[in-house]
Amino acid sequence: xxxxAGKPPLSSAAxxxxxxxxxxxxxxxxxxxxxxxxxxxxxxxxxxxxxGQVNISLHNILKIADALEIDPxxxxxxxx
Amino acid sequence: xxxxAGKPPLSSAAxxxxxxxxxxxxxxxxxxxxxxxxxxxxxxxxxxxxxGQVNISLHNILKIADALEIDPxxxxxxxx
Numbered sequence: 374x375x376x377x378a379g380k381p382p383l384s385s386a387a388x389x390x391x392x393x394x395x396x397x398x399x400x401x402x403x404x405x406x407x408x409x410x411x412x413x414x415x416x417x418x419x420x421x422x423x424x425g426q427v428n429i430s431l432h433n434i435l436k437i438a439d440a441l442e443i444d445p446x447x448x449x450x451x452x453x
Numbered sequence: 454x455x456x457x458a459g460k461p462p463l464s465s466a467a468x469x470x471x472x473x474x475x476x477x478x479x480x481x482x483x484x485x486x487x488x489x490x491x492x493x494x495x496x497x498x499x500x501x502x503x504x505g506q507v508n509i510s511l512h513n514i515l516k517i518a519d520a521l522e523i524d525p526x527x528x529x530x531x532x533x
Contacts, residue, residue, distance in 0.1 A: 383512075428511055429510065430509065430511075432466065444530055445531075449526050449529055452511075
């Protein structure tokens with residue numbers, strides 16, 4: 374089955390942010406659902422974030438970093 | 454003249470973010486207006502950000518970091 378392409382990322386920065394979230398989630402061997410359980414964000418929101426479709430807010434960056442057990446700076450360093 | 458207290462910060466994270474923006478702006482000896490000229494954000498928005506009254510988005514974090522000539526990670530590292 375071919376996966377539909379879906380919406381494009383909002384920006385290269387949002388795409389890279391999402392790629393970092395996904396990579397770290399995979400490091401922790403967590404599903405989007407499991408990550409959602411660690412925060413008060415919905416699992417469908419993590420999908421949008423990982424696809425770079427969200428211009429995420431500071432507060433949600435911090436929630437996600439906390440759930441991923443990393444410093445929030447790691448998610449945004451070097452982005453332009 | 455006593456400065457009015459104004460609105461409180463949204464959160465300790467937003468307050469700390471704003472304090473970092475203000476400190477770096479002062480390092481560069483720039484006014485809020487001059488910083489606004491370097492980005493496409495309005496100077497009144499910088500005032501709100503510096504007072505911690507904005508749950509700032511990723512894209513605006515990157516614009517401000519660029520205008521301040523710093524890595525965006527420096528603005529959010531260690532925030533919780």
